Amino acid sequence: MLPARFASLLLALLLVGATPARADTPVDVKAAMPLLLKVLTYDLNFDARGVGPFVILVVSAPAQAKERERLVTELNELAANKVKARPVKYVGADFVNETQLQNEIDKSHASALLAQPGMPLGLVKQAWEVTQDNQLYALALEAVLVEQVLPIGVSMSGDKAQIIINEKASRAVGVRFETSVLRLARVIQ
Numbered sequence: 001m002l003p004a005r006f007a008s009l010l011l012a013l014l015l016v017g018a019t020p021a022r023a024d025t026p027v028d029v030k031a032a033m034p035l036l037l038k039v040l041t042y043d044l045n046f047d048a049r050g051v052g053p054f055v056i057l058v059v060s061a062p063a064q065a066k067e068r069e070r071l072v073t074e075l076n077e078l079a080a081n082k083v084k085a086r087p088v089k090y091v092g093a094d095f096v097n098e099t100q101l102q103n104e105i106d107k108s109h110a111s112a113l114l115a116q117p118g119m120p121l122g123l124v125k126q127a128w129e130v131t132q133d134n135q136l137y138a139l140a141l142e143a144v145l146v147e148q149v150l151p152i153g154v155s156m157s158g159d160k161a162q163i164i165i166n167e168k169a170s171r172a173v174g175v176r177f178e179t180s181v182l183r184l185a186r187v188i189q
Contacts, residue, residue: 027117027141029071032154032161034080036139039152039163039185040112041084043137044176054086055108056139059101059127060116062094068116090114095123101130112137115145124149128169135173140164147188151175162186 040046058075060068075090082088093104104110113131115124115138124140128149131138140146140153143164151169154161163185165177177185 027154027156028159028161029074029141030078031159032141032156033075033078035161035163036152036154037080037083037088039165039177039181040137042177042181044178045174046084049137050111052086053109054083054088054111056088056090056112056114057104057108057110058090058092058114058116059095059104060092060119061123062096064116064118065092065094067118068092068094071116086111095119095127098126098130101127102134105130105134105136110134110136112139114139114141115150117141119145121145121148132172137175138169138173164188 043049056075058068058072069092072090072092080088091104091108091110093101093108095101105113113127113136115127117140119127121144124145128138137152138150140150141155142153143155146153146155146164146166146169149166149169151166151173152175153164155164156162164187165182165185166188167182168189170177
């Protein structure tokens with residue numbers, strides 16, 4: 001018999017699918033984000049990462065501000081508004097430079113950073129440096145960002161979401177998943 005937590009993740013993956021995803025397929029936020037939040041609860045260190053609101057800082061290039069604000073609004077309207085017992089709040093921020101991003105992290109008390117889809121890879125790499133310094137979750141809604149930089153993401157193939165975990169990047173911010181979760185995800189070594 002499967003432990004209840006693992007069974008619920010397995011059910012979520014079965015409901016949204018677990019087929020290989022293409023990097024250029026836009027993510028259905030309503031399907032992907034609840035799955036991504038559920039996967040975070042399987043981090044063996046999740047409970048040690050704080051209490052109170054779970055703030056996800058949605059970061060983009062300044063030129064993407066309108067798209068980012070639409071995404072933040074959509075995310076804040078999701079029914080999945082908790083991760084474990086912690087209420088989830090999404091806050092948008094332009095990525096201008098590392099110092100400015102650090103100020104945004106401090107001001108919002110961010111628990112995680114979410115890279116806006118379409119954010120230039122060079123900016124994502126710079127944001128990743130700040131994320132590592134703060135030992136925050138770094139999330140993506142594009143496969144390519146997890147394949148090349150960030151620890152955890154979701155990509156789509158048609159209407160099916162798939163979790164992607166970059167093990168090296170995950171370890172860099174202290175994220176450790178149970179083997180059972182890694183079997184359900186597409187793992188980048």
